Amino acid sequence: NAGVTQTPKFQVLKTGQSMTLQCAQDMNHEYMSWYRQDPGMGLRLIHYSVGAGITDQGEVPNGYNVSRSTTEDFPLRLLSAAPSQTSVYFCASSYDSSPLTRELFFGEGSRLTVL
Amino acid sequence: EDKVVQSPLSLVVHEGDTVTLNCSYEVTNFRSLLWYKQEKKAPTFLFMLTSSGIEKKSGRLSSILDKKELFSILNITATQTGDSAVYLCAARSWSGGGADGLTFGKGTHLIIQP
Numbered sequence: 557n558a559g560v561t562q563t564p565k566f567q568v569l570k571t572g573q574s575m576t577l578q579c580a581q582d583m584n585h586e587y588m589s590w591y592r593q594d595p596g597m598g599l600r601l602i603h604y605s606v607g608a609g610i611t612d613q614g615e616v617p618n619g620y621n622v623s624r625s626t627t628e629d630f631p632l633r634l635l636s637a638a639p640s641q642t643s644v645y646f647c648a649s650s651y652d653s654s655p656l657t658r659e660l661f662f663g664e665g666s667r668l669t670v671l
Numbered sequence: 672e673d674k675v676v677q678s679p680l681s682l683v684v685h686e687g688d689t690v691t692l693n694c695s696y697e698v699t700n701f702r703s704l705l706w707y708k709q710e711k712k713a714p715t716f717l718f719m720l721t722s723s724g725i726e727k728k729s730g731r732l733s734s735i736l737d738k739k740e741l742f743s744i745l746n747i748t749a750t751q752t753g754d755s756a757v758y759l760c761a762a763r764s765w766s767g768g769g770a771d772g773l774t775f776g777k778g779t780h781l782i783i784q785p
Contacts, residue, residue, distance in 0.1 A: 560713075591775075598675075599714075599759065599775040646713060659705065660773070662713035 558582050562647050562663035569637045569670045577632040577666050579647030585661070587650045588630040589614070590622065592643040593665075599646065605630055606652075637670045644668075673698040675762050677776035685784050688750050692779045694760030695742040702772070704736055704743045707759040709778070714759055717745070747781075755783045 563578045581588065589604035601614030605624040619641060621633040630649075634641060647663040678693045696704065703721045707714035718727045720736035720743060727734050731750075736743045747754055757778040764772040 596777060598777040599761075601773070659716045659719055660714075661716075662707075664712040 560647055560649055560661050560663035562645075562666050564666060565664065566667050567669070569634075569668065571638060571670060573637050574633070574635050575637065575668075576634075577645055577647075577668070579630045579632065579663060580628050581630075581647075581649040581661070582628065583649065583651075583661065584627060585649035586627065586652045588624065589648050589660075590620070590630070590632045591646045591648060592616065593646060594643050602632065602645075634668075637668075639670045642668060642670045673762065673764060673774040675760055675774050675776040677758075677760050677779050679779060680777060681780040681782070683782045683784060684750060686750060686752060688783075689746065689748045690750060690781065692745040692747075692758050692760075692781070693742065694744070694776055696760075696762040696774070697741060698762045698764040698772075698774055700765045700772075701738070701741075701762060702765050703763045705761045705763065705773075706734055706743070706745050707761065709757045709759055710755075717758075750783045752783045752785055755781060757781070 560581045586607045590602040591599040593599050600616050602620050603622040605611045608624050608627050611622050611624050624630050645666045648660040650660050674697045676695050703719050705719045706717040718734045723738040731748045734745045757780050759778045760776045761773050
């Protein structure tokens with residue numbers, strides 16, 4: 557199984573440009589989420605989805621949009637990139653959002669630099 | 672505000688040493704605590720703890736949760752250079768609305784010297 561696949565792995569943008577980070581999982585997971593990881597900050601939740609057609613904001617949603625048209629895909633869009641969005645982005649999924657038993661499976665990360 | 676604090680933030684030991692990594696948490700409606708190992712890329716799952724006092728073990732790694740004192744430890748015995756990584760602790764809470772409810776600590780950067 558491929559698990560959670562993120563593309564691209566690396567991207568350099570200029571301030572004001574837009575782009576989409578792609579995330580796909582082949583495990584039929586209902587729950588998908590996006591995190592950003594910055595030095596000294598740990599992992600912070602950007603947006604999440606508990607199923608197709610349902611998305612919600614996490615801890616740091618500003619500047620990012622998401623959609624969930626299928627169970628498999630959960631793209632993250634930056635509409636107008638800012639240097640503060642320079643980070644490593646991780647997509648993660650789990651079978652469901654049950655609080656008791658579910659571990660998160662992570663993609664390999666996308667390193668984004670905004671100049 | 673939910674909070675997870677890991678200590679130490681970095682640690683350098685020699686191969687063969689035993690290390691203990693600490694994780695304390697303050698979350699509302701706590702449900703479980705998870706440990707991940709992150710090398711160069713994605714975090715990989717190590718343990719999930721839901722009950723106090725029950726040790727989980729996998730090879731040289733073990734972990735235990737104390738729900739009264741709100742902390743967990745991750746032990747690694749007979750360390751090897753391949754154990755060098757950032758170890759992440761995350762506390763899962765239940766908000767009831769389908770939210771992620773997963774708060775990560777900043778991680779402990781462990782370096783094993785040969």
